[in-house]
Amino acid sequence: MSAELIILFMFSSMLLSMLTGQRVFAVIGFVGVVAAAILWGNGGFELGFSAAMKLMKWYPLLTLPMFIFMGYLLSESGIAEDLYKAFHVWMGGLRGGLAVGTIGLMVIISAMNGLSVAGMAIGATIALPELLKRGYDKTMVTGVIQAGSSLGILVPPSVVLVLYGMIARQPVGQLWLAGAFPGLLLAALFIIYIVIRCRLNPALGPVLPKEERDIPLSEKLKLLRAGILPFLIFFLMMGLFLMGYTSLVESSAVGALSALVVAAVKGRLGNGVLTRTIEQTLGITCMFMWIILAALCFGAVFDGLGAVRAIEGLLVNDWGLSPWTILILMQLSFILMGMFLDDTAMLVIVAPLYIPLVGKLGFDLIWYGVLYTITCQISYMTPPFGYNLFLMRAMAPPEVSLGDIYRSVWPFVIIMMIGLAIIMAFPQIALWLPEHVNVRG
Structure with missing residues (x-):
């Protein structure tokens, strides 16, 4: 499959997947990893792991x-x-x-x-x-x-x-x-x-x-x-x-x-303020981390193409x-x-x-x-x-x-x-x- 077709596949499948109501980071990360597998074979599945390591560092x-x-x-x-x-x-x-x-x-x-x-x-x-x-x-x-x-x-x-x-x-x-x-x-x-x-x-x-x-x-x-x-x-x-x-x-x-x-x-x-604050902090932080992780996967494919x-x-x-x-x-x-x-x-x-x-x-x-x-x-x-x-x-x-x-x-x-x-x-x-x-x- 040519690079142009992979780009078209990535954007069209991403937009269609979003219509299902799935979370943005899940759609983008999934599309990025699948496109990498199409482009580079089995080695492309390592893209998500590589992005996670980059994020943690x-x-x-x-x-x-x-x-x-x-x-x-x-x-x-x-x-x-x-x-x-x-x-x-x-x-x-x-x-x-x-x-x-x-x-x-x-x-x-x-x-x-x-x-x-x-x-x-x-x-x-x-x-x-x-x-x-x-x-x-x-x-x-x-x-x-x-x-x-x-x-x-x-x-x-x-x-x-x-x-x-x-x-x-x-x-x-x-x-x-x-x-x-x-x-x-x-x-x-x-x-x-x-x-x-x-x-x-x-x-x-x-x-x-x-x-x-x-x-x-x-x-x-x-x-x-x-x-x-x-x-x-x-x-x-x-x-x-x-x-x-x-x-x-x-x-x-x-x-x-x-x-x-x-x-x-x-x-x-008092009144559970600290507990609520920690729960809200954890939820927002995890959301941002997943989004960054998905973005790194998606972006790596574009760099390669x-x-x-x-x-x-x-x-x-x-x-x-x-x-x-x-x-x-x-x-x-x-x-x-x-x-x-x-x-x-x-x-x-x-x-x-x-x-x-x-x-x-x-x-x-x-x-x-x-x-x-x-x-x-x-x-x-x-x-x-x-x-x-x-x-x-x-x-x-x-x-x-x-x-x-x-x-x-x-x-x-x-x-x-x-x-x-x-x-x-x-x-x-x-x-x-x-x-x-x-x-x-």
Whole structure:
């Protein structure tokens, strides 16, 4: 069987198998091993074992359970609720101030989590009821929470960037640094949109009643103490990492231990919090490990087939497309796939083709990792099967309908596309920090 037919077999059988409802990693890993057997005979069955050994030797993988544990523990222990009280008082006098405060809360949670699901859970259970009670427009605020929670996969320590780093063979520390400024840029664009829209239509985000805002300065300053512990955790985790005192894995261990100590000091480890956190950490970590393993199997077959060279020849030589045109088409394909697949499935399916091709076209793979992650954020919120859409539907109160949720995301999807275009046009937004800060792997 020719290499071209094997490539066609792999993609068609993979897509058909996904229609059966099987898990993504099982489908992709199975197709990869079978294709290897067709290509190389009995020796191809060793591909899965080889990929597993490669995975077990990848030291930065230890960061996954550490950061996931830290994020879930902070979510379960109620630290986020204390933070939101501070935002409530300090931002309540601004039109749309509580929505702006929600974005601020999401940025902080993202910097201590690495996943969007924890931010979504916190926003839907803590911020959303408060915003609705204060008369905020339900369509706008559900969009605010979905957009804000999506920052969790871009702002360091992003678990999605860890996955990308493993598949693209890029240093995770550099990827995290690259995601910092783009994440803050998107958060700033969200805030600008909220402020302008609420200024044009004050009914969307009314200010808090004067009696609630009329709090002595001393009380307001006391509320700011809620941010001290999260800032301390972030400094111990990322500050020591950026200053070169800890490696990537050591930094994750420091963050997990700090979150555990803070939860214990605040007396928030009771009622099965630690047990639930460990169970959630184990489930998410195992899922990511299986996905990486499947991706390594699938990618090894493509390397052996020379598929990247064939695709490059087709697009550049035969069709005459420019590198930028190819890059834009890649991003559009990610957005289309994101309407039906989650971020990890998208990465595993197309990474063997896209990532090597991006390198051959002369683009920086660190920068492309940021573009991929922002595209994932967009796909999280695009109907019909956006990940955040269903999370919000599961967590939102009854008065928020699925129609409200679908309508709420479009302004933020447009803002994210604008942010994506800005970072594509000005790569240094993502690359300046990795170029000027040396970190230990």
